[in-house]
Amino acid sequence: MALIELEHIVKTYDLGLSKVPALRDIHLQIDRGEFVAIVGQSGSGKSTLMNIIGCLDVPTAGRYRLSGRDVSELSDDELADVRNLEIGFVFQSFQLMPRASALENVELPLIYRGVSKKERRARAQGALDLVGLADRMTHKPAELSGGQRQRVAIARALVTQPSLLLADEPTGNLDSKTGEEIVGLFHDLHGRKNTIVLVTHEPKLAARCPRAVRLVDGLVIADGPGVKVAMGNAEALGAEAVAQLLAAQAATVQR
Amino acid sequence: MTESALSIPLAMKPRDLGFFRKVLRFFAELREAIVQAAISIASHKLRAALTITGISIGIMTVITIFMVESGMQASFARQLNSLGPNTLYVHKWKWGVGGNDWWKYKNRPVVTQLDWRALQKNATWPVAIAPSTNTTAVVGIPGQGDKDLKSVNVVGTTEAFLDAGSWQLKRGRFISDLDHELGTDACVIGADLEDAFFKNGDPLGQALKVGPMARCTVVGTLMRKGNAFGQSQDLRLVMPLSSFLRSFGSKRGLVIAVVAPAGKVMETEDEIISVLRNSRRLGPEQEDTFSVNRQDKILQGFNQMMMATNVVGILVGIITAIVAGIGIMNILLVSVKERTREIGIRRALGARRMTILMQFLCEAIMVAAVGGALGIALGAGGAALIDILSPMPAAIDPRVVVGGVVGSAVLGAIFGLWPALTAAFLHPIEALRYE
Ligand SMILES: Nc1ncnc2c1ncn2[C@@H]1O[C@H](COP(=O)(O)OP(=O)(O)OP(=O)(O)O)[C@@H](O)[C@H]1O
Ligand SMILES: [Mg+2]
Numbered sequence: 001m002a003l004i005e006l007e008h009i010v011k012t013y014d015l016g017l018s019k020v021p022a023l024r025d026i027h028l029q030i031d032r033g034e035f036v037a038i039v040g041q042s043g044s045g046k047s048t049l050m051n052i053i054g055c056l057d058v059p060t061a062g063r064y065r066l067s068g069r070d071v072s073e074l075s076d077d078e079l080a081d082v083r084n085l086e087i088g089f090v091f092q093s094f095q096l097m098p099r100a101s102a103l104e105n106v107e108l109p110l111i112y113r114g115v116s117k118k119e120r121r122a123r124a125q126g127a128l129d130l131v132g133l134a135d136r137m138t139h140k141p142a143e144l145s146g147g148q149r150q151r152v153a154i155a156r157a158l159v160t161q162p163s164l165l166l167a168d169e170p171t172g173n174l175d176s177k178t179g180e181e182i183v184g185l186f187h188d189l190h191g192r193k194n195t196i197v198l199v200t201h202e203p204k205l206a207a208r209c210p211r212a213v214r215l216v217d218g219l220v221i222a223d224g225p226g227v228k229v230a231m232g233n234a235e236a237l238g239a240e241a242v243a244q245l246l247a248a249q250a251a252t253v254q255r
Numbered sequence: 256m257t258e259s260a261l262s263i264p265l266a267m268k269p270r271d272l273g274f275f276r277k278v279l280r281f282f283a284e285l286r287e288a289i290v291q292a293a294i295s296i297a298s299h300k301l302r303a304a305l306t307i308t309g310i311s312i313g314i315m316t317v318i319t320i321f322m323v324e325s326g327m328q329a330s331f332a333r334q335l336n337s338l339g340p341n342t343l344y345v346h347k348w349k350w351g352v353g354g355n356d357w358w359k360y361k362n363r364p365v366v367t368q369l370d371w372r373a374l375q376k377n378a379t380w381p382v383a384i385a386p387s388t389n390t391t392a393v394v395g396i397p398g399q400g401d402k403d404l405k406s407v408n409v410v411g412t413t414e415a416f417l418d419a420g421s422w423q424l425k426r427g428r429f430i431s432d433l434d435h436e437l438g439t440d441a442c443v444i445g446a447d448l449e450d451a452f453f454k455n456g457d458p459l460g461q462a463l464k465v466g467p468m469a470r471c472t473v474v475g476t477l478m479r480k481g482n483a484f485g486q487s488q489d490l491r492l493v494m495p496l497s498s499f500l501r502s503f504g505s506k507r508g509l510v511i512a513v514v515a516p517a518g519k520v521m522e523t524e525d526e527i528i529s530v531l532r533n534s535r536r537l538g539p540e541q542e543d544t545f546s547v548n549r550q551d552k553i554l555q556g557f558n559q560m561m562m563a564t565n566v567v568g569i570l571v572g573i574i575t576a577i578v579a580g581i582g583i584m585n586i587l588l589v590s591v592k593e594r595t596r597e598i599g600i601r602r603a604l605g606a607r608r609m610t611i612l613m614q615f616l617c618e619a620i621m622v623a624a625v626g627g628a629l630g631i632a633l634g635a636g637g638a639a640l641i642d643i644l645s646p647m648p649a650a651i652d653p654r655v656v657v658g659g660v661v662g663s664a665v666l667g668a669i670f671g672l673w674p675a676l677t678a679a680f681l682h683p684i685e686a687l688r689y690e
Contacts, residue, residue, distance in 0.1 A: 056603055057684045077607045084605020095600045095687055099294065111287050112605035113272060114280030
């Protein structure tokens, strides 16, 4: 069953003097339980697309249906509830509250669904534990490293146990080992029938995904198995990288 | 890495929170809003302190005005009871009028003994007619200058005065008509004088000096009356009218108190007017050159005065409200600007517009209510100080206290509303991109 249905999605940023077409006629359908990677060069419209899928932004034109509901027909309060109850969003720039501790940051979305203080604390601790930050709970974002902040952001997206996880470059600031661990976590979630959309620059990570979509200048130019779409750049990557990709794919298949 | 947090199958999630959860959510959000407001205020102590000071000074001013006013009202009501409701006062001045006609009244001839005589001879309604005049003078015991009392209210009058006012004799006798005819040195003293001069002895028959030259002999004492308008009513000495005029000048104007029979106040007033017009030989086209006053006229004048203070209080209140409100609005606008990104984050994580609105309204109300409470405390202190230090009475009216706190909270909500709405209606993505 289609969870996400994007039809002729256009997003143009109006800067007064000029218009920036960030998305041009995006056609995309993602089913419940899929794990999709979105790849593409910087400025190709990945984040813009994620914001629309995450019900944070509205397209200039086109129709977006989430679980069959036309998002443009939902009220602002309903959209807020969708964001809170159904979607977990990991922002490219983390978007942590500067004045709040890691724990308070992770607790925040639970406030908006009326979870008691005690349970909030317990769940937030569990989520931080999960991303390996059990010893940094009381630190403010400014007191954390880039990778640690990124993991707080991931914990905050996971704490609500979202059925749709949207992660915009969640491993950009992580060393490859931690990055692998996080992606492993995503694969776990996927194994539990959750839907995951992951924006990534790393062909290796995309190759491990069952499906990948490549954006160029706001258009979908490739949509297919992760390995194939990730290898779209095979010439540029070189033989060694391609071999690695194939190995990665083999690892996925084994799972 | 543990998996405990994710052990529930995630794909099956409820779409709607349900009523119970929504109630819980409201309280969780309210709590968060209050905490955030407190943090916001605490992290900008100076800014908040300035606004709070502004609000509290404003509230204090308004509260002080209203407290003094209600104190005056209470004391005036007490005071007014001492003037009999059936007593008319013939005076050069019309009581309770403002400054507009000042010259008209100023230029009138004073009320004299001739007027009194005319009334005594020709008026039939009055039960009692008592002329009186007064001044302040130093009163003391001859030869004991150190015991002198300054600013004693010295009254010159006749026997009928006792019937017209609400004075009561404690000991001895009052001034008699004979005292007036003969111009004797008899005098009756108020409780303050009795206490000051004759604490341990019998005042009757004792001599007092009144002003620079006059002497008198105490023939009676008056019952204690207490304070009115913050001034003692008992710092008083009564002497025969003729003796008074001899000592303090015979050109002095009189006030003639005329006691009407119950229910015949109007008739008595008409009679007084016609008798006096006749005796003053006023033609039909001429205006009265005297006024017949009643206590309700004073009440009218008093109410006019109160209205003026009310208007001043309300004006000061409005100006204060606007100034304080702008201060609150300013704080909130800065706070919203500073927290723009934070608003974006909250919205992205599921905060509704209402949630954001609540957060900033909480901040506005908190600043305003703290300012209001402080202002009321200062105002109450100020009123107490005025009551102690000046003759003006002031009372703390609980309605003013409650009204002040609630009022400033409402003020905060009103002026905080616009900034809070701008916060609530920020576009989530634009808020997130705000640098
Ligand atoms: N708020 C905005 N106003 C104007 N232009 C914008 C805005 N947001 C994005 N754009 C433009 O839209 C295009 C797509 O931006 P987007 O952030 O979606 O790229 P991206 O694929 O996420 O890039 P990256 O990999 O660097 O994150 C870019 O050309 C960008 O300049
Ligand atoms: Mg991006």
